[in-house]
Amino acid sequence: MSSALLEVEGISVVREGKKILNRLSLKAEAGQITGVLGRNGAGKSSLAYAVMGLANYRPLEGRIRFLGKEITDLSITERGKAGLTLAWQHPARYEGVSVRDYLRLSSKGAGEKDLASALSLVLLDPKVYLERMVDKNLSGGERKRIELASVYLMKPRLSILDEPDSGVDLLALGEIMQVFRLLAREGHGVLIITHREDVAAQCDRSYLMCSGAVVLEGSAEAVKRYFLSQCEPCQEAVALGMEGCSE
Numbered sequence: 001m002s003s004a005l006l007e008v009e010g011i012s013v014v015r016e017g018k019k020i021l022n023r024l025s026l027k028a029e030a031g032q033i034t035g036v037l038g039r040n041g042a043g044k045s046s047l048a049y050a051v052m053g054l055a056n057y058r059p060l061e062g063r064i065r066f067l068g069k070e071i072t073d074l075s076i077t078e079r080g081k082a083g084l085t086l087a088w089q090h091p092a093r094y095e096g097v098s099v100r101d102y103l104r105l106s107s108k109g110a111g112e113k114d115l116a117s118a119l120s121l122v123l124l125d126p127k128v129y130l131e132r133m134v135d136k137n138l139s140g141g142e143r144k145r146i147e148l149a150s151v152y153l154m155k156p157r158l159s160i161l162d163e164p165d166s167g168v169d170l171l172a173l174g175e176i177m178q179v180f181r182l183l184a185r186e187g188h189g190v191l192i193i194t195h196r197e198d199v200a201a202q203c204d205r206s207y208l209m210c211s212g213a214v215v216l217e218g219s220a221e222a223v224k225r226y227f228l229s230q231c232e233p234c235q236e237a238v239a240l241g242m243e244g245c246s247e
């Protein structure tokens with residue numbers, strides 16, 4: 001039996017008559033950071049939604065397996081219970097909820113010390129931030145970091161992180177990658193969705209996506225090189241009748 005935590009096998013998703021995922025296959029292993037790299041519009045977020053089971057992203061063909069069991073027809077809630085979590089590209093705001101309560105919700109049983117150390121991991125001072133509200137007064141980057149702290153406390157079997165660097169400055173990025181590394185070292189799986197080759201390069205393995213399909217799989221460094229070499233795999237995608245990237 002395969003050891004992969006997540007196995008996506010040949011899924012296709014159509015939205016408003018457009019095939020946004022095209023027989024896409026990939027795997028994410030426990031204890032590893034897997035990257036999905038692609039330009040804007042490649043279909044990365046759609047892949048995350050399909051894996052999480054959002055209603056409009058049910059595959060027309062193919063299947064998704066998690067921990068060896070088929071989950072293609074499971075609801076979002078059932079997938080969450082099985083250990084899948086998605087940190088959205090744009091984190092939500094919760095008016096009237098303090099950072100402390102928000103973090104507590106994500107991890108039953110976490111004590112004050114755990115909350116503080118999770119905030120410190122994402123470079124936010126617990127003395128300042130535990131009392132703040134998860135509302136519009138937090139900057140986008142602060143909310144993003146708080147969401148990542150909550151994922152760290154939750155410790156799902158597989159965290160899917162959609163553009164975890166968005167709104168986060170370059171200096172903090174290296175530290176934040178360390179949070180994912182910690183999760184992987186603890187045996188959890190991490191799937192990072194990104195359009196930045198420097199983020200993908202820090203993963204253990206990566207996939208390059210173009211026009212809803214995986215066009216290259218390999219070491220993160222190799223995928224980064226391909227991506228930077230004017231995205232040659234895109235030419236292959238075009239040859240297969242897909243749209244290819246616009247650039």
Ligand SMILES: Nc1ncnc2c1ncn2[C@@H]1O[C@H](COP(=O)(O)OP(=O)(O)OP(=O)(O)O)[C@@H](O)[C@H]1O
Nearest residue numbers: 015016018020039040041042043044045046047195
């Ligand atoms: N509901 C929808 N109806 C029509 N087209 C859609 C819909 N959702 C997504 N798409 C299209 O599918 C393609 C993939 O979108 P997706 O958001 O998955 O890309 P992405 O790689 O995450 O992009 P970005 O890096 O800009 O976030 C895009 O061309 C997008 O316009």
